[in-house]
Amino acid sequence: MIRRLLLATGLLVLSLSATAGTWGTGSFDNDDAADFLLDATKQADVQQLRSALERATSEGFLEAPDGAYAIASAEMVAAAMGKPTAEASKNAEVGDWVVRVHPKVDPSLAAEAVRALDRVLGDESELRQVWAESEEYDAWRGGVIALRDRIAALGSRSPK
Template sequence: MGTWGIGSFENDGAADFLIDVLDSGDLSLIREVLDNVLTSTEYVEAPDAVLAIVAAEVVAAARGRATLAAQQEEGLADWLARIRPTVDDDLRQQAGSALRRILAEHSELRELWEDTEDFQDWQAAVTDLAQQVRA
């Protein structure tokens, strides 16, 4: 996985997934990746976590709480305006729960970031996203 920054969209997996989301006509992909994180047994794999972070970004943006990272993603605002997805409370809670699992122990993505000097910045960015999802 090519990663060029701490941001939610700053890696190959996230960029590819966002393209898939923007090509879709609903939130089914978002629900699927959040479910993958929430139903993983004991350990959240990094690729699943990367996609779930993007999914949470879409959830927050759809609720009018877009992070700066989401605001800078070309095409996301247009997709939201075109699709007009409705985020129910269940989806919002799933996004928040997925982010909590990603930030907690037994998260490969967290472990990977812990081994870098950017861990605190990454953790702060994901925590900020979680706040936007909850708001």
């Protein structure tokens, strides 16, 4: 009887851990962003990033997955502009993609990334609402603001 109970408990734990998602304050520390990154780094251009950023800046309520895609896209934009964050630098897929693709980021894409991150941080963002209920909200918000400010500074530089 005890053995059956232990076996059942073990299977329940395995089942729960198999369905539990990844969730952390980093830009790629959730399942949506990780899945997006996997797909985006298979591409040979920035079109998937642009599409994700455009979805995030469209009218209406911003769903959590689209917010996560926008953050991951913005990370890749910063990396493509030659100034990856620490978060992107520790992610081999981002670095490999930049080296392989040599993506070109025009000023409109950088501006779209800034607008998308503003929406992620806004009142009509499910991702922000979820994080606002967390003890780690300030850390998450600070990371998004730092990414936004980095891209804004890079985008405001005039070409030489």
